[in-house]
Amino acid sequence: MSKVNIELEASVALKIVKNSSDHYPHSVSGPLFGIDLEEDSNTKKVVISHVFSFPNNNSNSNDHHHQEGYSFKLKSNLRFQNEVLDAFKETGLGVKFVGLYLSSIGGRYLTQQVVDSMMQQQALKNENDDNSKVLLLVHDPSKTKNGVLSLRIFKLSEVFVKTCRNGKKFQTTNLIENGLTFKNVLEELPLTIHNSHLVNLKILSSSDESKGEENFESLKLSSTIPTVETTIESLFDSIDDFNYDQNNFNYYQRSLSRELAKINQWKQKRKLENLNKLKQNPNTPESELLSLDESEWSKHFKLPSEPSRYENLIISGLLNNFCNELEVSSANELIKSFSVAKGLDIN
């Protein structure tokens, strides 16, 4: 396993934070550009040096449900991404496409659109003999408003890619074989912010106040409540989706067990016939007995095919994200509430 170090130039970090906070609560997204280097035989370094916003972001649409990553799939945005890259090349910047960024509140970033477009972009990369991984940078602007910088970077996990490559796709046996669960569709990677020398000089010479050193926003009581509310709403919506998908699966399981019961009946019947034959003539050669093999019963019965577990995987992952977010913010809130109550001498 080779290690990947990902460095985000300070200006890119700031630009993403600024842009997504400006559009909050709407989601914004865009391509990330940079370079990758071999540090040594085992370590790769990816430097993200430029960022752009897509012209068509989610904010244009009125449908608030399930649309994180919707902008990734628009052809116009893909074309835009290539145009930007061409323009950069013409101005002499030696950068390439390294990934996508997305501003997303409360862990909503895990959607089929996001995963699909990461796969699509990965395929495009591989076509151009570029084996580096497509990265997904997620910024949560609701937290940044409370003084918490939430910038996380992901790639599609190895097990997910392996499962996709396998012909059986998202069938349960394939999932079990590869160890793919809803928790490891995406894999988080360590992310560092890097300052160039000149930026460093400038930052060191500026005042503490302008650097946001003294930042006590996160101590405010109930600071996370608006986000918690929207997260719970999305949680309920996603549970409906989850149940819908689960119902399809249950339907499949019911028809499967019906078919299996029929096959068993059929097998019993044949066994009985075989026994009768043997009773009449104990020396009946085996070739005259009725076969119970799969090759035989599959002529008479057809098992329903298993529906893809892909949707279930993604929705479960999404629900898990929501729950993790809620757990953290309520733990946060509890700590603050108890200490404030103590400070006010009540409880």
Add this chain to the structure above:
Amino acid sequence: MSLEVPELHIVRPNLGALMPSLSMAPISVVIQSPALLQLIESSYSTNSNSRIIGTLLGSRSDDGSEVEVKDCYIVPHEEDGDEVIIKEYQHKALYQLYKKANPKEVILGWFATSPKIDTLTGLIHDFYSNTEGTKPYPAIHLTVQAFDENSNKIVTPIIGTYVGSEIGATGKLAASLGLEKSGSYFFNPIANRVESDLSEKTALSWVSKASNTESRKVQLPMGTSTELQQLATSVNQIDGLIDNISNYVNKVLSGEIKGDDDIGKFLLSNLTSKPSSISKESLEKAFNTHIQDSLMIEYLASSIKSQLELSAKLTNIIQDRN
């Protein structure tokens, strides 16, 4: 600021006749912190020429007295003696792309990574002041200086902002005199300041953490517990501040230093402050309800999580058996 210098015939840079309401040229420039870092980082672009130039994008205030720099990009150019060739095509291509992503942003002017103002500065300024550029508004010029030629040393980047006023006869007058005019400007320095809002400050606090390390790097926290880590950091900070103030108070009490009246008053009024508009009972009740709510959410989240696990495991077991 005075643009009228008696010896020179200076036209106010705003072409007031076209836009009578805009009587003011920009008198101050606000640079958003992401743009500032971007400008500084663009100094690193390799260019065979002495300087790198590029376009400034952003917005103007309603009365045009203030411009806000939000974005910038590099435009390739070639300098040869007293001639300059700007790659207009690249400039336009990138501008179109920025325009698509940020329809409200307009060209404000240009930047150069050299503090020098020479004949070429005027020529480039001409390019940015024309109809495709900032017309009818005057273009601004921004310089990023990271190298001091006198001491031959790298210095902390210095940002300079200027607005150019055309010098000499212009328009009809110049035409009637048969003068070919280009690049005659008087560059008037104007004020600039860097602004960052709360979210940017949050990000800057991490950039600043990186600046205090040898490698100029800082790793961001992973996973979902970032908030709790931040909470711990803030509480520790507060703890440190309380230690500071109690040390100070102790010193004042022991007579070591003389106390400051303002600090004393501030402490007195803040330490004794208690909510007075609400009774203790109802406050207690409100707190308890709040705590119950938080616990409820935590419980909801953890029970859904267990359900998810259970569902995934059961499905796997059943499917595997079949």
